[in-house]
Amino acid sequence: MSDTRTTPPVPGSVAAAPAEEGSRRPSPALTPLGLFTVLTGAALPMIDFFIVNVALPAIDHDLHAGPALLEMVVGGYGVAYAVLLVLGGRLGDMVGRRRLFMWGTAAFGVTSVACGLAPGAWWLVAARIAQGAASALMLPQVLATIQATTSGAGRARALSFYSGTTGVSASVGQVLGGVLVAANVAGTGWRSIFLVNAPVAAVALVLAGRAVPETRSERPTRVDGLGTALLSLSLVSLLVPLTEGRATGWPVWSWVLLAVFPFAAVAFAVTERRLERTGEDGRTPLVPPSLLRVRSVRTGLAVVVPFSLGWGGFMFVLAVVLQEGLRLGPLAAGLALVPMCLTFFAGSLAGPRLFGRYGRRAVTAGALIQGVGLLGVAAGFYGGWDERGIWGPCVAMAVQGLGQGLLLPLTLRTVLSEVPVEQAGVGGGVLVTTQQSFMALGVATLGSLFLTLSESSGMRDALIVTLGVQMVAVVVSALLTLRMPRRAND
Numbered sequence: 248m249s250d251t252r253t254t255p256p257v258p259g260s261v262a263a264a265p266a267e268e269g270s271r272r273p274s275p276a277l278t279p280l281g282l283f284t285v286l287t288g289a290a291l292p293m294i295d296f297f298i299v300n301v302a303l304p305a306i307d308h309d310l311h312a313g314p315a316l317l318e319m320v321v322g323g324y325g326v327a328y329a330v331l332l333v334l335g336g337r338l339g340d341m342v343g344r345r346r347l348f349m350w351g352t353a354a355f356g357v358t359s360v361a362c363g364l365a366p367g368a369w370w371l372v373a374a375r376i377a378q379g380a381a382s383a384l385m386l387p388q389v390l391a392t393i394q395a396t397t398s399g400a401g402r403a404r405a406l407s408f409y410s411g412t413t414g415v416s417a418s419v420g421q422v423l424g425g426v427l428v429a430a431n432v433a434g435t436g437w438r439s440i441f442l443v444n445a446p447v448a449a450v451a452l453v454l455a456g457r458a459v460p461e462t463r464s465e466r467p468t469r470v471d472g473l474g475t476a477l478l479s480l481s482l483v484s485l486l487v488p489l490t491e492g493r494a495t496g497w498p499v500w501s502w503v504l505l506a507v508f509p510f511a512a513v514a515f516a517v518t519e520r521r522l523e524r525t526g527e528d529g530r531t532p533l534v535p536p537s538l539l540r541v542r543s544v545r546t547g548l549a550v551v552v553p554f555s556l557g558w559g560g561f562m563f564v565l566a567v568v569l570q571e572g573l574r575l576g577p578l579a580a581g582l583a584l585v586p587m588c589l590t591f592f593a594g595s596l597a598g599p600r601l602f603g604r605y606g607r608r609a610v611t612a613g614a615l616i617q618g619v620g621l622l623g624v625a626a627g628f629y630g631g632w633d634e635r636g637i638w639g640p641c642v643a644m645a646v647q648g649l650g651q652g653l654l655l656p657l658t659l660r661t662v663l664s665e666v667p668v669e670q671a672g673v674g675g676g677v678l679v680t681t682q683q684s685f686m687a688l689g690v691a692t693l694g695s696l697f698l699t700l701s702e703s704s705g706m707r708d709a710l711i712v713t714l715g716v717q718m719v720a721v722v723v724s725a726l727l728t729l730r731m732p733r734r735a736n737d
Contacts, residue, residue: 275460276396277392277396277405278458280457280458281459283458284454284458284459285388285455285459286389286408286409286412287447287451288348288351288352288388288451289412289413290412290413290415290416291352291382291385291447291451292355292382293416293420294416294419294420295324295359295378295382295420295444296324296325296328296417297417297420297562298420298440299424300321300420300566301421301570302437305428305436305437306320306368306437310365310367310371311368312368313368315491316369318491318495319372319491320371320375321375322486322490322491322687323375323379324375324376324378324379325490325683326486326687327376327383328379328380328382328383328683329383329482330482331379331380331383331384331479332386332676333475333533333677334383334475335347335351335384335385335388335676336388336674336676337470337676339463340391340464341463342463343461343462344388344392344463345392345455345459345461345462346461348388348389348392348455349455350384351388355381355444356447358377358381359444360442360444362375362438363439363440363441363442365438386679387676389409390675390678390679391462391675391676392459392462393406393409394666395462396460403603404599406659406660406663407595407598407656408595408596409659410595410656410659411592411652415588415591415592417588419588421580421581421584422578422581423440424581425576425578425581427440427443429576469531470533471522471532471533474515474522474532474533475533477518478515478534480507480511481508481512481515482680482684484504484505484507484511485504485505486684486687486688488500488501488504488505489687489688489692489695493698516536518532519534520532523536523537533673534673535673538674538677541665541666542665542732543661543662543663543664543665543666543732544662544665544674544677546661546727547659547662547678548677548678548681549727550614550654550728551658551659551662551678551681551685553720553723553724553727554654554658554720554724555681555682555683555684555685555689556686557689557693557717560689560692560693560697561621561689561693561714561717563689563694564694564697564710564713565584567694567697567698568706569583572706583641586641586642586644587644587645587647587648587651589645590645590648590649591648591649591651591652592652593649593652594613594651594652594653594656595655595656597652598652599656599657602657602660607657607729609653609657610654612650612653613649613654613657614650614721614724614728615650615725616646616647616649616653617721618650618722618725619647620644620645620646620648620649620650621717621721622643623647624644625710625718627640627642628640628707628711658728659678661731661732663675664732696709696712696716697710697712697713700713
């Protein structure tokens, strides 16, 4: 299972660099227990992103937080997570991916306890930001370790499990949050949603030391400090105002930050291009521009963008509709997502076999099936808004989940297929940063559209319009799959 081949050169791209780890010595294989361990690390950040949603009313009641601070409890975690993912991937390439995975896991456990013991709202906000930073150290090492220690069918299977895990975690987070808040374990109430992370992180830490092989780049380079700062400024200036602006009444600072974004983004692109061309002080760019010229990376990320935008917005809007529109409790609202969750996982497992037979047509089919399911969800809600309860959208959401389960894992596999092993950390970091950033952007944009329209047109009509916008994103995803390589180079 170890990757002992050298990636074919791609002229003018980072893939032209020699795959040191593959050509000099084979990486140790990732065992089933090691894969289970890193997938646990992939699940924790995603679960914690969604688990807090159902607990916000209880947090507000206990800590007197108010809408703006509650938005920061959610948004602070997401922004810190997205901003530091690429840096986390680069650090893993430098100091060792297992080592950084263990550091991130330990920090995640400690910051989770800090969240659970928070005496006030601002303490909770600060702890959530730290928790997001810990997640950013941990998660990129998962994809990088899979990339460095598997190949061929084993890699395809591992990526399918990874994608299925992240997809299922969204629903599991909301279900688990509802159960824990309702159970009020030992009188901890909402605090248990954070405290439960500590024993899970401790077990993952022990298993990582025993079952996850250590890998790193053979030629570690210095951290690109300026690039890191400019990327952070770009993401913060975009995500913070879009996440917090509505709750705070769109103050002046939100518009100032939005005005900063295009300048920061252009400065980041110019800086990275110049650094890759000159190689000043032996440093390499945080995000090498040549990495984005690799066809599999460029075309795969183009599909990830509209998919993540639509999926992030859909999950947020659906949670509001089920709880505030249909008046379902947190547990029932979470259970309504289970059919989509199960078919997503089934699609993830079936994807590698279908891709081996049909190539990228399997990815396109996934996008089309997702679109059919989304149309069914819209029709179901429009035709029976107050009558169907938890079971109304289940069949359509199951179809939608099947399409997503085919689309996402195969796209992730394609993105990473031509990334050389020594760039596995930065490749995984760029991929996950794109995914998480556009999920957050989807929550901010589609969520704001839905909440604004629901005040004037009612929740049902607002939902239909919002799903229509998401349908555009699905169509764009389907068209972009036609530009992907016909086969992944594993």
